[in-house]
Amino acid sequence: MKSSVKNNGDKSGKTSSDRFAIYAAVVVLVFFGIVTYFIYQSRMPGKNDAELSYVELKQTIVNDQGMVARLAVTVQVNNGDEGWLSDNEEQLNAQFKKELTSIDLSSLRTKEGFVELQDELKRRFNLVFKTDKIQAVMVTEILLQDQR
CATH class of the missing domain: 1.20.5 (Single alpha-helices involved in coiled-coils or other helix-helix interfaces)
Structure with missing residues (x-):
C-alpha cells in the first residue's frame, strides 16, 4: 500500500x-x-514618418525636332495639403504638359539639366497655382530617344 x-x-x-x-x-x-x-x-x-503626400502625374511624351522624351513626375506636398493636391491634380497634369513644351530636351542628358528641370517645375507650379504647397517635383520616369 x-x-x-x-x-x-x-x-x-x-x-x-x-x-x-x-x-x-x-x-x-x-x-x-x-x-x-x-x-x-x-x-x-x-x-509616413516624413509626413509627406505624393501624386504621380500622367506620363507625357514630347517630340522636339526629332528628340522624343517620355517623362513622368511625382509632386510632393506636406500631409496637410493632400486635399489641395488631389483637387488640383488635373490642372497639374495640364500644366506639366505645357511646361514640357518649353524645355530643351537635350539638357536632360546631364545631371545638372535633370536637377534644373525638377527645380524649375517646382518653381513654375508654385507660381502658376499661387501657392507654396509644392515641396518638390521628382522625375520618376524618363526615356530620351534621338530620332534624327
Whole structure:
C-alpha cells in the first residue's frame, strides 16, 4: 500500500510541474507575439514618418525636332495639403504638359539639366497655382530617344 500512495503522490507532483511548463510556454509565446506585433507596427509600409503626400502625374511624351522624351513626375506636398493636391491634380497634369513644351530636351542628358528641370517645375507650379504647397517635383520616369 505504501508504494501505491507514493505513486499517487508522484503523479500529482508531475501533473503540477507539467501544468507549470505549459503555463510558462503560453506566457513566453504571448510575450513574443506582443513583441512581434509592436515591431511590425513600427515598420509598417503605410506609416509616413516624413509626413509627406505624393501624386504621380500622367506620363507625357514630347517630340522636339526629332528628340522624343517620355517623362513622368511625382509632386510632393506636406500631409496637410493632400486635399489641395488631389483637387488640383488635373490642372497639374495640364500644366506639366505645357511646361514640357518649353524645355530643351537635350539638357536632360546631364545631371545638372535633370536637377534644373525638377527645380524649375517646382518653381513654375508654385507660381502658376499661387501657392507654396509644392515641396518638390521628382522625375520618376524618363526615356530620351534621338530620332534624327
